[in-house]
Amino acid sequence: MQLRTKNLLNISVLLFFTALTAAIPFMSNAIFAVFNGLIYGPVIGFLMNLTANVLGNFVFVKILEMIDLKENDTKLKNILLV
Numbered sequence: 222m223q224l225r226t227k228n229l230l231n232i233s234v235l236l237f238f239t240a241l242t243a244a245i246p247f248m249s250n251a252i253f254a255v256f257n258g259l260i261y262g263p264v265i266g267f268l269m270n271l272t273a274n275v276l277g278n279f280v281f282v283k284i285l286e287m288i289d290l291k292e293n294d295t296k297l298k299n300i301l302l303v
Contacts, residue, residue, distance in 0.1 A: 227261065235260075236273045243277025244284075250274070 235257055242250035250273070257273075258266030 232261075232269065236269055236276070239270060239273030240277035240280065243274045244281045246281070250277075 235253060239250050239253040239257065242248050242253060253273075254266075254270045257269040260266070261269060
């Protein structure tokens with residue numbers, strides 16, 4: 222019942238959870254996308270889903286940039302070539 226009220230806190234919470242589930246690989250954010258569409262309508266829900274997916278993917282890319290994959294990639298190549 223609390224999520225049905227249209228205020229800034231609820232929009233922020235739904236955007237956060239949708240972005241979080243978009244940032245985690247192999248995790249579906251469909252349930253939050255449906256909530257966004259049902260509560261806020263098709264246009265605002267679509268914009269919320271689009272924004273959250275872009276933010277979630279951006280966070281995931283930034284996390285991947287923090288991890289040094291070049292060293293691990295060369296080790297994997299050496300193991301596979303031996």
